[in-house]
Amino acid sequence: MQPATDELPRFACPDWWDKLRAGQTPMPEVPLNREKAAKALAFFNRLRLPDVPGTPTLAEACGDWFRDILCAFLASEDPETRQRLVWELLCMVPKKNSKTTYVAALGLTALYLEEAPNRQMLIVAPSQNISERCFDQAQGMIRLDDRLNKIFKVQDHLKCISRRKTGTELNVKTFDTSIVTGEIPILTIIDELHELGKKPKAAAVMQQIRGGGITKQRGQVLMITTQSDEAPTGIWETELKKARAIRVGKGGAAPIMLPVLYEFPVEQQLDAAYWRDARHWKSILPNLDRSIDSQALIDDYENNGKVNKEAEQIWASQHLNIEIGVGLGGDGWSGAPHWMSCVDSSLKGLDELLARSEVCTIGIDWGGADDLAALYVIGREKKTKRWLGWGKAWARRTVFEQRKGIASRLRQFEQDGDLIIAANGEEQAMSAAAICRRVADSGLLPEQAGIGLDSAGVALLLDALEDEELTQPLVQSVAQGWKLQTAVSSVPLKLEDRRFLHGDQAIMAWCVGNAKQTLRGSNYVVTKEVSGATKIDMLMALFNAAMLMFQNPEASLGNDLGDYLASKPEMFA
Template sequence: MLNLSRPDWESRLREGQSLLPQIQPVNPALARQAVEIFDMLCIPDVIGQPTFGEAAGDWFRDVVRMLFGALDPATNERQIRELFLLVPKKNSKTTNGAALMMTALMVNQRPNAEFLIVAPTKEIAFLAFNQASGMVRADRELLGMFHIQENQKRLTLKRSGATLSVKAFSKEVMTGVKPAGVLVDEEHVIALNADAGDVMGQIRGGMISQPEAFLAIITTQSDKPPRGCFREDLLQARAIRDGKSHRQGDDGETQVAVGTGILPVIYEFPDRLQKPALIGDFAAWEDPSVWPMVLPNLGRSITIHRLQQEYETARGKGIAELSRWASQHLNVEIGLALRSDRWVGADYWVGAGDDTLTLEEVLARAEVVVAGIDGGGLDDLLSLVVLGRDATTQEWLHWQKSWVFEGVLSLRKKEASVMRDFQAQGDLVIVSEPGDDIEQLADVLEAVDARGGLAQVGLDPQGVGAIVDALAVRGIGRDRVVGVSQGWTLSGAIKTAERKLADGTFRHGARPIMAWAASNAKVEPRGNAIVITKQAAGNLKIDPLMATFNAVTLMSRNPEAPGGKSIYERKSLWAC
């Protein structure tokens, strides 16, 4: 079993050293041959068309050496089956990927082997193909070796019949393919497709019959919170890089065993430099002195001076554009998608996160709690928020849980992968029978009430009969269930939440589903008030955020625990 970890990756990034693991090629002869072929290819869109040997960085040459040197000459089985390369834009990602596939085509020994370039759009795929065909056109010898079929976007190596072609990323097109090698470009965009996970599964499944096959995923970071197959592959690659035997899920539990044969090459800042940009402040990654850590092609296809100019432009346009720019050009992982018509509180949301705030922690610290509920239609998330007031600091402590009917995943296919992510993280329950969601929500509130301190439950007064009845059965009577008017009358709660997020007195559990809901919120002015609505597209949900505002409405009224008992009396701290 190969050890493909590189646990000292942080120090190596700072020192500009290779991120490749410390292993020797099982096939050094093929490794040398692959590097020689890679080096002799010409870069077609650079003045003078220099070869990769003259102009490419050693960082990618090392990738070529390790990937092709992993083909066991005795068994013809590849020990490294996948490459996961995360690198910012303008670091020759697409050009290097095309050269990788050209190299694979020429070292391949299988007759009529099929090599594929797969991308989220035809334009991106054609760009990679045009780079590959340009390499052929730039070399007279290669022109004699290859047949270029421009109309079909296919290159054929005449001596073996092996082909390199472009395929659309779709379940129908990828069904039945048995590729010897696949380049997947920009997986973070591909992951937005509803069936992306299934298609990636088809690609991997088609490789099984060919022991020498490989999958190369070359991508930048997402300009939205990572989701679906991209998020899964990124987490697994990080786990391998860090030397973990298992991947840890967002809930802290071991979820997926790390597979062997996946080579992680991840150019990203360590966590302490990944902090988000805040209003009126500078994030650690905004210091240009740290940028070389994640720019392996620095001094070739990109310079710090050029990036600084783009950075200043992005910062001048506001935090939303700055976050987008950082995700693409510095691989900063953003936890919140921001838009120009966003809710102001979203700017402060990530900074208010505290991943220790479980429901148990909220109840242990709170002198009084209220609950907010929103949603409940078959096309909604039924969302519950428990909001506690800290007995010592008076901070408001937030916890959330949501439920969704499984039919929504078919109805809203574009968001299905996000829902599955939230389910894996433990923040969303997918139910198969209508009514199960209400019963489970009521069970949670019954447990909260049993701990003492549940003052009130706030919810939209429209269409909530089933929820009110379920709570009544569990001893939470109508005297504690409060209708919270919606629309412009929520303006006070919205503005209160904004202020408390900004001044640090509103803390939440840093759960991805809440960041998602906050980023989906669209602000619309209504006279002197504001209204929070869904994004114009209509597919994205804000139910967890609306449940939050319902809870904020109640907490703003300064409630007391049931019976008027103090926190000390309820917890029997004086009994000894």
Template structure:
């Protein structure tokens, strides 16, 4: 297996160097493939210039690495993930790569697939591929290739190999056994609940062909990465950074870490050429600047959406004008050292917040502790959901599976063991002598209140309180956002909580505010509301359930 890592990528992208690793390519194969690619003409540009004149070396390198990596009949670079912003000739270059594969292919009746996320994208890819054939000035491709527009298929008359352009759909992609596949806009395809299974089937279909390849070309997601896109992106980053091995070539045009986390720096146009490899060809930095300035005239969410698509900025939290103000500070206060166990060890008193619990909701739990030495607040969260939510809310099913894999969410069946598991955590806090109170949304929690009573946590003992909801939670909302701003509230960095926080919408009236969802149904906020349920009793400055331990020091 070849080493496909490029751990010095951050230095290289700053200076405009190649992001590809040093590979021992078959130079004869590289020259042949690049020659085919260079001769293809771009059909929707005046004069139909060939790729040899109009394409950037950055993409030619990818073509050379993919087709020049054959060793003893086996392709060593079997996969590519190209993360590149919009307007960098992504779909056109992809169509050119697949036409190169069709022309270069020697396997009789081989099947190649180019998969678009929507009909419009698939139509554009097919139009570009057929346009390259029609623009061949020597007429060689017109004679060799047979175009069937009604089924979006191009057949090589010499080898009978076919290039099929398809719209992503689980039914039409099941059972395929292609030689090469290009998936355009993986981040859009990943929104389908079936995406992970279909990609697994494509990989399985490629296995019998030693020269098989799979290419993903995509921009960054316009929301938090999820499902198949998140999984492939994480894999590519690990290979690129040298933290994992594999046959995927990662070519990721994203800012170095210090720029990506600093809005002032990634909004600086002088840094944009780092992630715009086709600058000066299909896109001009000046044009990007005009579009950026236009996005700033809308709400902050417009800027975030524009940046995700044109600068590959990964969206973490919502930036809408009606967002919870605490969302601005949420990511900064993440502390991965906070676990349930470390929180109980570091804190002198704990309040637990509970929210949700319906079959269409998440059952959110937040353990909020006051640290012994600093009196800062530390928060740890978990949530549960019924398996039926994955069917009723298919748009977030992949996201919920990601949270489950991260250990932040538990999916339960009809036995509904969520209550028992939550009570076990409350019991753990109580047994540690730290429990001050459990704050709950009073609606629909009769079963939970009864289960708490079995471990001696009752309203009569003032260990359970009903937390006012709606406008009655205004003080808790404002307290949490102020403590996030000044750094005296830190949390475990849960992706589930970050998502819930991004879904919060603040509705003001003349005298109060309340927290609700950005979008009804799919935008779950229960884990965030559980935090506010814990903030209410913690704001009353409860005394420790046991006297703090002091160490006598003699001087």
């Protein structure tokens, strides 16, 4: 591994893709306590694999990639302060790379190295099957070596392994909101973190586990996982975004998490021809031809992974860490592959959009008691004429009861500030109308056709808009179905040329990734019926706003809005 330069923030690794293609671990050089690293390696290497013929040692069977992780996690040390550097580590590696076996061995190694008495260590798995396999691997390693039987005490019924000398315990547990009780663990290993992203209270448990990180004792957290078999959400989405930011040097000057991510760059993930080519798989499969038989993997893809689009998406997410969602739509909306390349990080919200725009249009897609409602604002930027986008969505409490499969995801959007939970339809309509009034007060709406909506089920919304003195001809119905063809087909062209920028709202990326596109006659159609049970409400609102913006509107106050906006600072308070 190449040493990190002084100019880079801690743990940044801008050449991670070069390292992967060269067969190296995708992480920067981490300063180590050499004596501790050597001790950890000596113990780890002598452990034997209990479920492999011949029970080979890890010295024979394990790749150097995991030894790099082991040393960085257990033996990192600042050469000046002599303090630990790596307090957290996130490793994302595809399926069948022996990660559960390796973390069991790492847990035993950590237990052996720890000299503090009566401490607690945890290995947390999302299901009973995974936790049992992890424990079975650890106890199997112990029972293959008489010396280890003298060092460790195994309690099968409790899934607990303790070091006899110190009394410190390594407990293997299935995830539950009560897994952390009493003393904060000094080390926690979380297997298959992506599965915890589907559990609504996982973030609270993670915060409790990390509580030890601010005490004098402190605690380490190692997270190892495959990519999710659906779009990342919850704690998994949060940790993955954090790790990627650290990897490119945007995670602060001194992060405590070391990212080790086995994945293709976004460009390659969006290029299906690239990742379908088995010649490229070796870059992100560190255990290829160890625990993974290369020909068997190809055969599995040809016979099972390519059965249909859905099967291929799931197969690619698990075996190649291809992220499902934006860019992996199969029959998805043609704008999806370009969505994430059009992020403008400075476009933080509606205020910024209004300040940069010369004219705006608003699209609205309304929903019933078990659905979402959505509003999307498109602004045409001064001088550049690029489109700028921002949206807001609403849900009633009944949605969480009737759409339990997406409840945790919706809660995350609520925390992001992009989804409002309304008590009833009237409150929902009033909130949306207030945003429309705010844009109208800026003078950026045209006099006619500035607010476009699907006419179905909008009685309460029309009443709320009328209360805000927003009526026809400003408010107009937008024809749906094939008549949205212009927006469905032309917005992707703007995205491809980066003539449409947005502020990276997770809820919008989710809707874009959910959308399915089909050909009806000579027209491409995106509808809720085509997309099934998944939510695309904000994208439909975007289409409605786009249909109005395609009419090349002029703001009601004309083009010279600078002086007006400068005289209205209260609008942006």
